[in-house]
Amino acid sequence: MKYHTRYNLSLYVLLAPFLSGIVILVLIPAALSLALAFTSYDGLSAPGWRGLQNFRQIIDDDLFRRAVANSLVFLALTVPLRTVVTLGLALLLHRSRRGIGLYRAAVYIPTVIPGVAYALIWLWILNPIYGPLNLLLNATGLPAIAWLVNPHTALPAIALTALFQLGEGFVVLLAGLQHIPDEYYDSAELDGAGQLALFRHITLPLVMPWLLLVIMRDLIASAQNTFTPALIMTSGGPYYATLFLPLFIYQTAFDRFRFGEGAALTTFLFLGVAALIAVTYRLLGGWGYDDSV
Amino acid sequence: MMTRSDRAMRQSLGFHLVAASITLLFAAPLVWVLAASLRQPGAPPPARIAWLPDPPAWSNYAHIFELLPLGRYMANSLLLAAGAVPLTILIASWAGFAMAQLPARARYALLTLAVVVRMIPITALWLPRFLVIKELHLIDTFAALLVPAWMGSSPLFVLVFYWSFRRMPAALIESARLDGLGALAIWARVAMPLARPATVAVGVLTFVQYWSDFINPLLYLKSETRYTLSVGLRVLQQMDLTSWPLLMAGVVVMLIPVILLFVLAQRAFWIEDQIGGVHGN
Amino acid sequence: MATERWTMRRTMHYCLMVAAMCTSACAPAAMPAVSTEAISFMISGDAAEKAAYAQLVDAFRQRQPQIAVTLIHVPGQSDYRKRLGVDFAAGTPADIVLINYRRYAPFAAKGALEPLGLYLAQSNLISEQDFYAEAIAPFTWNGVLMCIPQNISSLVVYYNRTLFQAAGLNDPQPDWTWNDFLRAAQALTRDTDGDGRVDQYGLGTEVSLFRVAPFIWQNGGHLVDDPLAPTRLTLDTPAAREAIQWFVDLQVKHHVTPGAVAEAAESSESRFLNGRLGMFLNSRRGVPTYRTITSFDWDVAPLPQGNSRAGILHSDAYCMPRVSANKAAAWAFIEFANSAEGQRIIASTGRTVPSLRAVAESPAFLDPGRKPANSRVFLDVIPFMRGVPVMETWVDIEDLAAEELERAYYGQASVDEAIATAIERAQPFFAPPASTPGTQ
Structure with a gap:
């Protein structure tokens, strides 16, 4: 027993760097940020207490509403599409066969591209005159699209760029699919089940916990990952069409030095993400940790 | 018999056709960037799509290294990553190992903590973290950029190690404990050698994270001599108005190391090898 | 097992090495000598x-x-x-x-x-x-x-002399008018390769309140009601409105400047540097870069005049x-x-x-041997120069006004609509107390 206690204690010692890091780098800053949300801090003079005034002001702000709406539209466009595409790719590429490594690598590579570089690449591809995408459209006789210049196409264009960085989810789903024993399929096939039936009754239920994990991850990521593309590709324009919450926070805090308001906006963002996750959790049921891990 | 192998062949052909076109789709942006980086700077827009500019302007690459000390920035980025990768692996694997070994209640509490931490928008932390870094007197040092390694760089990496260690046969660790080994010894001698794919995967992803990091250097670094490549790319974007080709050349320079590293290490990402490694019996 | 341990030891060794490297490299820059x-x-x-x-x-x-x-x-x-x-x-x-x-x-x-x-x-x-x-x-x-x-410094017209000569235009006169300016821009706007797309524009400019301001002043209008204690934007007066309409018409009516798509594809300044833009509005700050131009001759001219002369301080x-x-x-x-x-x-x-x-007034600035040859235009305008209000929230006001002006300039909203929205959105930033402005 003594050994047992000592062993558990030493486990906590191994855990200590990570936990202390979380406290210093995340929890304390997060608490600080929450406290700032109730002040009029501008970085130059001491923070002054404002109570709920920041929050009230934000709710009345048209740009805030615009940013929330844009963020939600982006989420609604990307999360389902990314999930379907990721699942499709994982289904296609989960079995070992000749050349599979190359195919999988091709799918994963866009994910390792640094955010700044990725945004610049797409800024070039979507360039309305020089860009290869419009040149390609011209070559096939299709009309060119103004992509990031037109207020109606700018947001969908950024959503399009998000469809290629799905490596993390892809790896998770590959693992999930490989966890399904082949015997399940063999016996079902003997029973004469078609491909669609196999997918519906065996693959989907068994891969569900993993899929849920991917969706959760995507919800969190999509709520934040709009920052670099919006900053580099559009600065939130044209006419606020790609003003997402993270960019709005960045502008409020670091362009305008209204750190208190920025902190209040951040609180909204955090609550929003938490709410989305809670809803998804309810809708799809269960963490999926217990059985999958 | 014949029809059956015929069908298999047709299926295989179909598979490769689909997979190859997907590969092409995912690779197209990279090819385009490479082509764009070889265009003559300042040339008017082309009338139609040109795959390889004629003549290719290889001098663009030389030119960006003259414009900016990209070599130095690159060395800085490499140094940063070289510091971050081992630290991250150490701290994340310790935490993952401890989580995997702790009793259920502590385990779930820690899992929840990891997930919640991942939920906090990083935007929320820019300013307060800046104040913390300042209090630690780390402004304008590499240490400021290295600081996230303290928490294993990302809760995700801790989770990856956690999953990897949970999948290990419990008997292995049991027997090590019966031999009276301590936690650190079991981590080093039993767990880590079996978690090599996870280690490689976390290593690669950590490298990518620090290689890509753009907001932290922007906030914390002052001296140009300490700039990293991602800041250099941003500098290049803001510096030269005329030059898509130069900018794209900068992008290619930044891409090569991560893509190379990924290609070399990619086996670690496909979990079947891990399963093979772990459940070898 | 022996190899495993060896690998681990090697890993540890590597960690220590990197840590050592880092402590030396990550330390703040070498302490300066005491006397420095x-x-x-x-x-x-x-x-x-x-x-x-x-x-x-x-x-x-x-x-x-x-x-x-x-x-x-x-x-x-x-x-x-x-x-x-x-x-x-x-x-x-x-x-x-x-x-x-x-x-x-x-x-x-x-x-x-x-x-x-x-x-x-x-x-x-x-x-x-x-x-x-x-x-x-x-x-x-x-x-x-x-x-x-x-x-x-102040806003001036940088112009490509080579393109001016090719279009049969004389160098701009010091007292040229809005109409002369427009005519030059029209003559310089051309589809050089006949593919139906304009490859060379007559004029390029940033679209912002800061750029339009001198034209508003030249037309007798004002940006704000009281430059020393402003309480509202006054872009809706007939004089200001007319100047803004004239500026916007350069794009929506006369098409002598790049449209939204063309500007996004390649910025006006980039077009100017590459010899594909006749005139570019900028302050003095562009000169060090423009001095690297070798493929054409360029110079500066004063802003064209409206009803009166006016320049804007930079x-x-x-x-x-x-x-x-x-x-x-x-x-x-x-x-x-x-x-x-x-x-x-x-x-x-x-x-x-x-x-x-x-x-x-010295050759350090006026040296005729160094471009732009006509640097004196920067000094000539000084007596006619005005500035924007100095106030804490001016940046916010300029930013939102630029968004509205851009909409009008690229034909997505009428000038009246843009002006009305800009005034309405700017109002909270004028409201006292100035130190705690409302949000946008």
């Missing part, structure tokens, strides 16, 4: 501008070798402003920073800047009378001079954060930079229109 004072100086701008300031720092080093000046360079304007704000918030700003007169008010209002009026009064090297009063005035906050202006100043730990050394550098010698150095790089009369 170290200060930092932060600027923004492109490579040519950076080179100009590096030259200034070098000259100072020769004068006062005991003071080590580190030049901090942030290329982009918006990144620069972010750095300023973050640095001030962290209490770690550079000892000397360059700030535009449209943007120093928030810092001055919060007492973050060391007022420099007294320093200037006590200086043996420079005195306030040597400066153009038009440059000193905007940096005077509540009667105290906060920063030392380095320049008295000025940056050397400011000293109050938290600077080495104010004496910082002042020594500011003093040198704004002495005749210092201003001559920066002026000869082309970057500034010197704020010292003597230097502005």
Whole structure:
């Protein structure tokens, strides 16, 4: 027993760097940020207490509403599409066969591209005159699209760029699919089940916990990952069409030095993400940790 | 018999056709960037799509290294990553190992903590973290950029190690404990050698994270001599108005190391090898 | 198992090595020798501008070798402003920073800047009378001079002489009018390869309130009701409205400037540098870069005239954060930079229109052998120059006005709609108390 206690204690010692890091780098800053949300801090003079005034002001702000709406539209466009595409790719590429490594690598590579570089690449591809995408459209006789210049196409264009960085989810789903024993399929096939039936009754239920994990991850990521593309590709324009919450926070805090308001906006963002996750959790049921891990 | 192998062949052909076109789709942006980086700077827009500019302007690459000390920035980025990768692996694997070994209640509490931490928008932390870094007197040092390694760089990496260690046969660790080994010894001698794919995967992803990091250097670094490549790319974007080709050349320079590293290490990402490694019996 | 252990040991060894490397490399820059004072100086701008300031720092080093000046360079304007704000918030700003007169008010209002009026009064090297009063005035906050202006620049027309000649146009006359200007732009707008797409535009400009302002003034309009104590935007007066409509028509009616798509594909300034744009509106800051142009001849002309003459002040100043730990050394550098010698150095790089009369009138600025040949236009306009209001929330107002103007300029909204929305959205930023503005 003594050994047992000592062993558990030493486990906590191994855990200590990570936990202390979380406290210093995340929890304390997060608490600080929450406290700032109730002040009029501008970085130059001491923070002054404002109570709920920041929050009230934000709710009345048209740009805030615009940013929330844009963020939600982006989420609604990307999360389902990314999930379907990721699942499709994982289904296609989960079995070992000749050349599979190359195919999988091709799918994963866009994910390792640094955010700044990725945004610049797409800024070039979507360039309305020089860009290869419009040149390609011209070559096939299709009309060119103004992509990031037109207020109606700018947001969908950024959503399009998000469809290629799905490596993390892809790896998770590959693992999930490989966890399904082949015997399940063999016996079902003997029973004469078609491909669609196999997918519906065996693959989907068994891969569900993993899929849920991917969706959760995507919800969190999509709520934040709009920052670099919006900053580099559009600065939130044209006419606020790609003003997402993270960019709005960045502008409020670091362009305008209204750190208190920025902190209040951040609180909204955090609550929003938490709410989305809670809803998804309810809708799809269960963490999926217990059985999958 | 014949029809059956015929069908298999047709299926295989179909598979490769689909997979190859997907590969092409995912690779197209990279090819385009490479082509764009070889265009003559300042040339008017082309009338139609040109795959390889004629003549290719290889001098663009030389030119960006003259414009900016990209070599130095690159060395800085490499140094940063070289510091971050081992630290991250150490701290994340310790935490993952401890989580995997702790009793259920502590385990779930820690899992929840990891997930919640991942939920906090990083935007929320820019300013307060800046104040913390300042209090630690780390402004304008590499240490400021290295600081996230303290928490294993990302809760995700801790989770990856956690999953990897949970999948290990419990008997292995049991027997090590019966031999009276301590936690650190079991981590080093039993767990880590079996978690090599996870280690490689976390290593690669950590490298990518620090290689890509753009907001932290922007906030914390002052001296140009300490700039990293991602800041250099941003500098290049803001510096030269005329030059898509130069900018794209900068992008290619930044891409090569991560893509190379990924290609070399990619086996670690496909979990079947891990399963093979772990459940070898 | 032996190999495993060996690998582990090697890994550990590697970790230690990296850690050791890092402690040496990550430590702050080597401590300067005791007798040396170290200060930092932060600027923004492109490579040519950076080179100009590096030259200034070098000259100072020769004068006062005991003071080590580190030049901090942030290329982009918006990144620069972010750095300023973050640095001030962290209490770690550079000892000397360059700030535009449209943007120093928030810092001055919060007492973050060391007022420099007294320093200037006590200086043996420079005195306030040597400066153009038009440059000193905007940096005077509540009667105290906060920063030392380095320049008295303004908006002018950069034009491609080679394209002008090819189009059979004469060089612009000093008293040319809006109509002359439009006609030149029309003659220069051409589809050179006959593919139905314009490849060469007559004119290019940023679309912002700051760019439209001089035209509004020339037409007898105003930006705000009271420049000293503004309470609302007055873009809806007939004179202001007419000027804005004229500016917008350059794009929506006459198509002599790149449209939204063309501008996004390649910026006007880039087109000018590549010899595919006839005229470009900019301040003096473009000169160091334009001097690298070899493929065509270019010069500057004054803004065309409306009902009256008017120009718009562009000025940056050397400011000293109050938290600077080495104010004496910082002042020594500011003093040198704004002495005749210092201003001559920066002026000869082309970057500034010197704020010292003597230097502005000297060959360092007017040298006809260095482009632009017609630099005098920058001095001729000084008596007609006006500035935008100096107020804490002016940046917010300019930003939202630019968004609205752009909509009109690219045909997505009527001029009236844009003006009405801009005025409405700007209103909260005029409301007292100025230190706690409403959101947008």
